[in-house]
Amino acid sequence: MKTKTQRILIDTSGGVQVIDITRQVQKLLAESDLKEGLATIFVPGSTATVTTIEYEPGLVADITKALDRIAPRDGHYEHDQRWHDGNGHSHVRASFLKPSVTIPFSNNALMLGTWQQLVFIELDVRPRNRTIVVQLMGD
Amino acid sequence: MKTKTQRILIDTSGGVQVIDITRQVQKLLAESDLKEGLATIFVPGSTATVTTIEYEPGLVADITKALDRIAPRDGHYEHDQRWHDGNGHSHVRASFLKPSVTIPFSNNALMLGTWQQLVFIELDVRPRNRTIVVQLMGD
Amino acid sequence: MKTKTQRILIDTSGGVQVIDITRQVQKLLAESDLKEGLATIFVPGSTATVTTIEYEPGLVADITKALDRIAPRDGHYEHDQRWHDGNGHSHVRASFLKPSVTIPFSNNALMLGTWQQLVFIELDVRPRNRTIVVQLMGD
Numbered sequence: 001m002k003t004k005t006q007r008i009l010i011d012t013s014g015g016v017q018v019i020d021i022t023r024q025v026q027k028l029l030a031e032s033d034l035k036e037g038l039a040t041i042f043v044p045g046s047t048a049t050v051t052t053i054e055y056e057p058g059l060v061a062d063i064t065k066a067l068d069r070i071a072p073r074d075g076h077y078e079h080d081q082r083w084h085d086g087n088g089h090s091h092v093r094a095s096f097l098k099p100s101v102t103i104p105f106s107n108n109a110l111m112l113g114t115w116q117q118l119v120f121i122e123l124d125v126r127p128r129n130r131t132i133v134v135q136l137m138g139d
Numbered sequence: 140m141k142t143k144t145q146r147i148l149i150d151t152s153g154g155v156q157v158i159d160i161t162r163q164v165q166k167l168l169a170e171s172d173l174k175e176g177l178a179t180i181f182v183p184g185s186t187a188t189v190t191t192i193e194y195e196p197g198l199v200a201d202i203t204k205a206l207d208r209i210a211p212r213d214g215h216y217e218h219d220q221r222w223h224d225g226n227g228h229s230h231v232r233a234s235f236l237k238p239s240v241t242i243p244f245s246n247n248a249l250m251l252g253t254w255q256q257l258v259f260i261e262l263d264v265r266p267r268n269r270t271i272v273v274q275l276m277g278d
Numbered sequence: 279m280k281t282k283t284q285r286i287l288i289d290t291s292g293g294v295q296v297i298d299i300t301r302q303v304q305k306l307l308a309e310s311d312l313k314e315g316l317a318t319i320f321v322p323g324s325t326a327t328v329t330t331i332e333y334e335p336g337l338v339a340d341i342t343k344a345l346d347r348i349a350p351r352d353g354h355y356e357h358d359q360r361w362h363d364g365n366g367h368s369h370v371r372a373s374f375l376k377p378s379v380t381i382p383f384s385n386n387a388l389m390l391g392t393w394q395q396l397v398f399i400e401l402d403v404r405p406r407n408r409t410i411v412v413q414l415m416g417d
Contacts, residue, residue: 001140001276001279003314003416005384036142038179038276040316040380044391046332053234054185058217059227066210066231071344078336088337092344095331099394100380102179102239104274106144111272113183116238133389135382137276137316137415138142140279140415175281177318177415192373193324197356198366205349205370241318241378243413245283250411252322255377276415277281 001139004032008132012048012122016064020055021132022118026110028134035108037138042100044131047090047124049097055117067093067123090123097121105138140278143171147271151187151261155203159194160271161257165249167273174247176277181239183270186229186263188236194256206232206262229262236260244277279417282310286410290326290400294342298333299410300396304388306412313386315416320378322409325368325402327375333395345371345401368401375399383416 008024025041041050053059070093077088103118104111112118120132147163164180180189192198209232216227242257243250251257259271286302303319319328331337348371355366381396382389390396398410 001142003279003316005314005382005389036144038142038177038274038316040382042380042382042389044389044394046330046391046394051234052185052238054218054230056218056221058219058221059230059234061217062210062227062231063234066235069209070235070347071340078339079332079334080336082334082336088340091332091337092340095329095337095341096344096348096375097235098237098376098379099330101237102181102241102380104144104179104181104272111144111181111183113185116183116185133382135316140281175283177281177316177413190373191324191377193357193369195357195360197358197360198369198373200356201349201366201370202373205374208348209374236374237376240376241320241380243283243318243320243411250283250320250322252324255322255324 004136006134008134010130012128012130014124014126016067017122018060018063019120020117021120025118025134029105029108029136032136034136034138036106037136039103039105039110040100040135042133044133047087047094049094049121050101051119052116053119054115055119070096087125090125093123143275145273147273149269151267151269153263153265155206156261157199157202158259159256160259164257164273168244168247168275171275173275173277175245176275178242178244178249179239179274181272183272186226186233188233188260189240190258191255192258193254194258209235226264229264232262282414284412286412288408290406290408292402292404294345295400296338296341297398298395299398303396303412307383307386307414310414312414312416314384315414317381317383317388318378318413320411322411325365325372326408327372327399328379329397330394331397332393333397348374365403368403371401
């Protein structure tokens with residue numbers, strides 16, 4: 001068994017932005033010689049997350065709206081009182097949604113469903129240069 | 140170290156349905172020759188999830204009710220406007236709760252607490268034939 | 279590749295309590311001879327969770343407040359009707375936030391962002407003696 005730790009770089013526009021990274025992660029998997037194992041996709045940072053979704057514009061809008069239910073953008077945050085970043089809601093959302101997602105792979109392919117894509121979600125309020133860690137473990 | 144990727148098949152009734160799969164996963168672990176490692180339980184699909192819970196009828200009812208707070212069944216969803224599946228809320232809930240859960244094992248047993256069961260949660264509105272991926276990695 | 283499964287013990291005060299465990303996990307990693315791999319931090323129990331957060335008092339307060347939006351402490355819970363623990367909301371929160379977080383490591387260091395700490399969150403209403411499982415897998 002081997003571990004391969006790689007990075008994907010993306011520039012985001014800020015606000016809630018849902019970005020399909022399925023192909024990029026599958027490409028890294030294809031380039032590895034690993035057939036069966038576990039892919040961990042991890043965001044080093046505290047205002048973004050990764051998850052899976054049926055990637056279509058309707059659901060992207062629905063997710064954006066539902067995030068406002070968990071931590072409203074217009075709410076009061078102690079973090080903003082102290083740091084004046086205006087992203088207290090981004091931090092709360094990211095802590096609840098967590099920084100990683102784990103997806104088994106088999107036959108050198110992510111075991112995603114037909115209508116299931118892997119997405120990075122930018123939760124911060126301003127554009128960011130993001131690094132996403134993709135760790136493949138298996139043989 | 141080895142990786143064993145297996146599947147559990149279950150038929151669900153739709154709606155919010157919480158199903159205890161602890162025994163089935165523990166059985167797969169017992170049948171493997173792996174003593175120490177990581178179990179990843181993953182749902183290929185975008186309208187279901189897996190997590191842990193103290194499995195008793197009261198909490199199952201409480202979870203069902205609380206899911207309606209994150210993404211109300213009676214809410215308006217763009218997904219439903221486009222696809223008319225009536226499961227926009229199912230998708231939002233599944234994306235927030237994510238498709239996998241990771242549980243370490245030791246001495247050939249999942250390291251769950253005494254009152255902690257592993258559950259699959261059907262979030263879709265209609266009955267489904269579900270495949271759950273159970274990947275055991277360790278030695 | 280090797281698997282090392284260890285435990286951290288902490289005494290909590292109950293209520294929502296957010297505890298930074300980054301140093302303790304990094305210390306276990308430093309003591310291991312593992313350079314590259316995956317750290318899984320797991321809570322055996324159904325009323326606590328682990329995640330990452332920018333650990334500062336403002337956000338700790340914001341998280342505490344936002345948890346009340348997912349499952350209000352003052353709400354009605356079937357679990358409490360049956361078991362009279364008064365922690366139905368703790369269970370719901372823990373099931374939604376899940377019992378584990380997975381963080382890749384490289385060069386014998388967790389790949390966390392600069393402003394990202396690993397935290398244990400006590401969600402139960404009373405003080406607890408908690409065991410947290412830290413499983414390091416890699417080489």
